Amino acid sequence: MTVELLWWDGCPSYPETLRELEEILDQEGLQAAVALIEVKDDEQAQRERFPGSPTVRIDGEDVVPPGDGEPFSLTCRVYRTRDGRVSPTPDPEDLRDAIRRAA
Amino acid sequence: MIGQRAPEFTLPDTNGDEHSLRGPAVVVFTCNHCPYALAWHDRLMDVARDYPDVHFYAINPNDADRYPRDSAEAMKERVDADGGWPMPYLRDESQEVARAYGARTTPDVFAIDADGVFRYRGAPDADHGDESQNARWLRDALNGLRAGEDIGLAETEPVGCSVKWKP
Numbered sequence: 001m002t003v004e005l006l007w008w009d010g011c012p013s014y015p016e017t018l019r020e021l022e023e024i025l026d027q028e029g030l031q032a033a034v035a036l037i038e039v040k041d042d043e044q045a046q047r048e049r050f051p052g053s054p055t056v057r058i059d060g061e062d063v064v065p066p067g068d069g070e071p072f073s074l075t076c077r078v079y080r081t082r083d084g085r086v087s088p089t090p091d092p093e094d095l096r097d098a099i100r101r102a103a
Numbered sequence: 104m105i106g107q108r109a110p111e112f113t114l115p116d117t118n119g120d121e122h123s124l125r126g127p128a129v130v131v132f133t134c135n136h137c138p139y140a141l142a143w144h145d146r147l148m149d150v151a152r153d154y155p156d157v158h159f160y161a162i163n164p165n166d167a168d169r170y171p172r173d174s175a176e177a178m179k180e181r182v183d184a185d186g187g188w189p190m191p192y193l194r195d196e197s198q199e200v201a202r203a204y205g206a207r208t209t210p211d212v213f214a215i216d217a218d219g220v221f222r223y224r225g226a227p228d229a230d231h232g233d234e235s236q237n238a239r240w241l242r243d244a245l246n247g248l249r250a251g252e253d254i255g256l257a258e259t260e261p262v263g264c265s266v267k268w269k270p
Binding site: 073077087 | 234
């Protein structure tokens with residue numbers, strides 16, 4: 001399993017997502033390392049198809065696929081938690097579900 | 104910053120009407136696209152409703168060329184969709200006000216007393232993800248202003264997306 005965390009330094013949220021990812025991988029008994037990929041400019045954002053920070057991909061699949069037409073740019077992603085709140089990070093249960101599907 | 108005079112400004116709202124700083128006031132640098140600004144939005148609107156004796160100003164300073172969701176048109180659409188806000192949503196097109204305040208993030212909150220002096224700067228409260236925090240740090244600052252007391256926690260670290268400066 002490959003786990004990638006794409007991030008941009010204009011957004012302070014990726015350390016929280018990294019911590020949650022590592023906790024969940026540990027809880028699930030998986031040894032996968034999280035590859036950190038810093039996105040530094042708009043060209044790279046286009047090339048990486050980066051909809052914002054943080055973006056988590058497992059085996060190349062976004063754990064929360066962006067909507068059609070979502071632009072690729074240096075921005076902070078807006079997520080929704082499972083209880084409907086706006087959040088700068090994915091719901092940890094969405095991360096867990098994606099990890100279990102890939103395991 | 105705390106204890107210094109706040110820069111004055113005059114900026115247009117989403118209907119084109121101009122607003123100038125009048126104390127006591129809360130100035131919030133915010134925007135449409137940042138999840139931190141969105142997460143704290145309702146709490147800040149509630150504070151504005153709960154302190155009618157304080158002037159509130161929401162200011163969007165972001166570069167709308169690179170972030171079209173922060174354009175003047177998108178700001179107006181958002182306010183209209185909400186049926187109005189309890190504070191004007193102002194466009195800082197030149198980014199001069201944001202620079203004068205030293206705004207770093209959206210949100211970045213400043214409380215200013217009746218004499219136009221900074222009395223609080225930072226985040227609304229300790230956790231964007233915990234609605235029960237209820238903008239406690241900002242409310243404590245405003246209660247201190249009302250009572251004429253020193254504000255114990257006068258400066259906190261603003262938390263949010265970086266202000267999107269023009270190149």
